Amino acid sequence: MKVYTLGDLREQIKSFPLFELISTPTPLYSLEKLSNELGGPKILIKRDDLTGLAFGGNKSRKLEFILGDALKKGADTVLTWGALQSNWCLQTAAAARKAGLRPVLLLFKTYDVPAIYTGNVFLEYLLEARMEIRETEEKGKSVNQDKAFELLEELAARERAKGYHPYLVSVGGSACGGHLEQPLGALGYFQAMLEIYEQTAKAADLPDYIVIASGSGGTQAGLIAGVKALGLKTRVIGICVSDKKEEFFPIVKQVTMELLTTLGLDLQIDDDDIILFDDYLGAGYGQITAETAGVIRNLFKKEALVLDPVYTAKAMIGLLDLVERHYFSSKDRLLFVHTGGTPALFALQDYIMSCLPGG
Ligand SMILES: Cc1ncc(COP(=O)(O)O)c(C=O)c1O
Known part of the structure; x- marks a missing residue:
């Protein structure tokens, strides 16, 4: 399968009109305390909650x-x-x-x-x-x-x-429809994958896995397409936040294929390129549980990292559970992408507090 250079891919992206909104690269660093505590895979974070537009986010x-x-x-x-x-x-x-x-x-x-x-x-x-x-x-x-x-x-x-x-x-x-004739949202995450590559390849710190919250599919599709185009071994794991895997899988696949076509890349997507876990849906989209509230408190206390209650808390629950279930090897490097969404914390504050001890 064809592998493209970073230069080729950057050139390819330039042909799409872009209205500048954010400042990149967003920070990427290691969550030291969490990694040490787990004693297993190294956990890195990509702070896309710091994109800079209206409290940031993917x-x-x-x-x-x-x-x-x-x-x-x-x-x-x-x-x-x-x-x-x-x-x-x-x-x-x-x-x-x-x-x-x-x-x-x-x-x-x-x-x-x-x-x-x-x-x-x-x-x-x-x-x-x-x-x-x-x-x-x-x-x-x-x-x-x-x-x-x-x-x-x-x-x-x-x-x-x-x-x-x-x-x-x-x-x-994410999905085409209305006036969006090409998967331009996913293109944003294709570009983000090039950024991740630049930030990690030099330090020989390329992630073995990227873990994200997956809701409408474009973030995952863009990252998968980026990984494929660069010929990396990195696996992209989507933690479902709203729909079951069976319903969501075809959407992620379609957006990924449409993106490759849009970019004119001669690459194949196989079903096993799309990794989804729907075990952490809880009671469904946006429903707060004791686990959601707990992980928000835990990560804030440990890493001063503010997760949101609808997306990134669920994705972090998934990441931690997969570590516990030995899905990863202890030598793996995992990159958690913080995709933003934090303003919802304040709308769901009462629900979150009622799930915490003493709330
Ligand atoms: C904060 C946050 N994280 C993750 C996602 C999921 O991204 P995608 O819709 O590209 O799957 C969303 C989507 O709404 C989001 O708002």
Whole structure:
């Protein structure tokens, strides 16, 4: 299978319009106390919660390319959907404002959290994003993409009637649909993989595994495509945060294949390139458990690292459990990507505290 150089791949990416939103590289370092305590694999962290846009997170990398596309297509309004406390929606609204576009958000009450101006919703209020809140059919699961696009089209029609030019994009900026004709969100994580390679290869510290929270699939797809293109042995592990593996696997696979096509890379994706664990879903998307609350407290006390309750806490629970189950060898290097989402902590504060001793 063909292996590409870093230079080739960087050149390839340059052909996609990008609206600059973040400052890179984000820090990558070792979690010493955690690694020592585990006495097993070395745990490194990539701080993509420090991308710098509206409290940071993985979405800002995706949005650089997505907004580049929206601007190229002459949009003046960006429409998307997500859960009520969606980190994607906040990042999209902030990025849109920075690019001079109007944000319109369709927010679903996918889990039990009050529809008040707190956490991400408070920040969206400050941004004067237009917000429309709806119930969902099934709590704790992703909203059906076709259904969400139908509703988004209704909002788009209203915007068009007012003379605006909306750009529609699906939750998480991963799957193509609406005006997103190529997996430009995943492209952001393809680029992130090149950055990880640059940060780790020189120190002969390439990770054996990368562990991430996987929700709409684009982050995982981009990293897998990057690993393949560079010909690395690194394995990318996605910890499912909303859907079961069977439902989610085809999405990650499709986005990865579409990305390789978009980049014109002559590479194959096999089923075993896509590693997913759905054992840590708990009661479903956004549901807080004693384990979630515990890992947030534990990592904050140990490493001064703030995890979010919906994504990174679950991914860390997965990483720690896999270490305990000896999934990795004690010599392995694991890279945990902190994908952000921390403003939701403040919206879910009561739930988190009620799960902790004395709460
Ligand atoms: C904080 C955070 N981490 C991880 C993810 C998952 O990323 P992806 O949707 O690319 O799978 C999301 C998606 O919403 C997120 O907001």
